[in-house]
Amino acid sequence: MTAEPAAVLAETDALELLGRGRIDIEGRLVDASNTTLRAEITLDGVTRRCVYKPVRGERPLWDFPDGTLAGREVSAYLVSRATGWGLVPPTILRDGPLGPGALQLWIDEPAEVGSLIGFVPAFDVPEGWFAVASARDDDGDAYALAHADDPRLARLAVFDAVINNADRKGGHVLYPASGDVHGVDHGVSFHVENKLRTVLWGWTGKPLPAEATDVLARLGEQLDGPLGEALDEHLTITEVRQVGRRVKRLMRACRFPEPPQEWPAIPWPPI
Structure with missing residues (x-):
């Protein structure tokens, strides 16, 4: 049986499917640095695709010695769910x-989907886009790494600041037919030191969206309760504590963070 393009599952149904379904591996996603497998998962006649990242396939990282990358993937989903923004599948x-x-629901993108992040001619940045870095192609022509001034991406930028995402590439942003924006690949997040690396620097120093204030306040409350308890299962005590501190700093500043000065602020490759 193959996964068919079907109606979007409700979140509770998707979690039930992921938790109890039969997993049949289809193959490996070869571009991933760690073992990342695409699989079909079936429960009670419902079949969907998913991404399966086994812990045994993780490459050790010197700067992420504690816990597992899979646990960080799950933690990112838990924080996303607490925001109510639905940013992580x-x-x-x-x-x-x-x-x-880690087992994550596969997100299908329409064939005609247009990205909100990419390289554009340096002198022809689309109206309503932010240029965040300069580049040149093999012929020496000037390009800009840019992204749209889109509220869905702004939410993702706030979320990345909370989880301290060290690898927000353009290719880690998905655009399903629903019109939502999803972020994936959060295995190198939640470090206790500032390691934010992202292509979404267009709002640097600008005020946070008005909705972010309530969302951050709600996150702070939940970190002292059920969210914090859930994260304790996957992260160290210090890492969980630092999530709360980042939330408080964002609320206090009410502005998007500045790029770090100690290391490259944009991941490589950026897309």
Whole structure:
């Protein structure tokens, strides 16, 4: 049986499917640095695709020595769910064919989908876009790495600042037919030191969206309760504490953060 393009699952149904469904591996996504598998998952006649990242396939990272990348993927989903913005597809930690790992619902993108992030001619940046970096192609022509001034991306930028995402590439942003924006690949997030690397620097120093104030306040409350308890299962005590501190700093500043000065602020490759 193959996964068919079907109606979007409700979040509770997706979590049930991920938690109890039968996993059949289809193949490996070869561009990923860690073992990342595409699979079909089936429960009670419902079949969808998912991404399975087994812990045993993770490459050790010197600057992320604690916990697992899979646990950070799950933590990103938990924070996303707490914001109410639905930025990260349903993600759980469960045992699979290659042992414990992160299981995330696959997000299909329409063939004609247009990205809100990319390289554009330096002298022809679209109206309503921010240029965030300069580049040249092999012929020496000037380009700009740019992204749209879009409220959905602004939400993602706030979210990345909260989880301290060290790898927000343009290719880690998905555009499903629903019109939403999803972020994926959060395995190198939640470090205790500032490691924010992203292509979404267009709002640097600008005021946060008005809605972010209530969302951050709600996050702070939940970090002292059920969200904090859930994150404790996947992150260290210090990492969870630092999430709360980043939330407080964002609320106090009411502005998007500035790029770090100690290391490159944009991941490589950026797309």
